[in-house]
Amino acid sequence: MKALVLAAGLGERVRPLTDTVPKPMLEVGGRPLIHYPLMMLRHAGFTTVVINAHHLAGEIQKRLGNGSSLGLEIVYSPEPTLLGTGGPLNALRDFLADGTFAVANSDSILDLDLAAMLRFHRERGALATLALHRPGNLEAYSHIEIDADRRIRRIRLLKSRAPASFDDYPAEPKDCDPAPLTSWMYCGAWIAEPAVLDLIPKSPPWSLMTGLIGPMVAQRLPVFGYPHGGYFRTVDDLERYRALVSEFETSPPALPYLDTK
Secondary structure, eight states: OEEEEEOEEEEEEEEGGGTTTGGGGETTTTTEHHHHHHHHHHHOOOEEEEEEEEEEEEHHHHHHHGGGTSSEEEEEEOOOOTTTTTTHHHHHHHHHTTTTTEEETTTTEEOOHHHHHHHHHTTTTTSEEEEEEETTTTGGGGGGEEEOOOEEEEEEEEETTTTTEEEEEESSSSSSSTTTTTEEEEEEEEOOOOOGGGGSSSSSSSHHHIIIHHHHHTTTOOOEEEOOOOOOEEOOHHHHHHHHHHHHHHSOOTTTTOOOO
């Protein structure tokens, strides 16, 4: 199986570290940040990974090479111009079209059981399945609302925090009672079928949520959420990066997909 790891961001909020080191290659727990999603994917049976790259792209390729040291086949998709969180799919349409694929962020660490999520995805007959998490400060994020069967019924993309306002896909949940829906946040990994590639916008740059997932939910296509109650950290800024480095030094999480490689 194939996967895409998104690694093209500028890492502006982690400067000055990212002036010379691309964000995915910042060290956490003695290894580059990008190693964690790569190992999570390998543990779940994904063998070929494409990495999109823009800022200091050569440093990423120099460190990871062809992926053989990690037990993977790694190829690269350069982005001379940034394509957004969804736009890399345009360039990789043929590459990903031969089976179920996964997409993961390079700046997030989870103990997600991706193999179980893949089984859930297939059992539900989903076109796409998003990994979800419920932080203590959910009000600070966009909301993904799921029903009792974990089908996504509405996506509420946060526009402003004070007061909170959202762009909703759809404006109101359809064919269900909105009262029992539960709200979550997207936590940086999703699984999709090749048919999703027929639904992407024709030209990048475009955003994953506004360009693809939101419209799919609004059209009532089978898009599901997979709640993840375990470990989840993401490097949004310099403060969070330093806190994560400190956490790994004092009480590193047990991540089942790590080995000696």
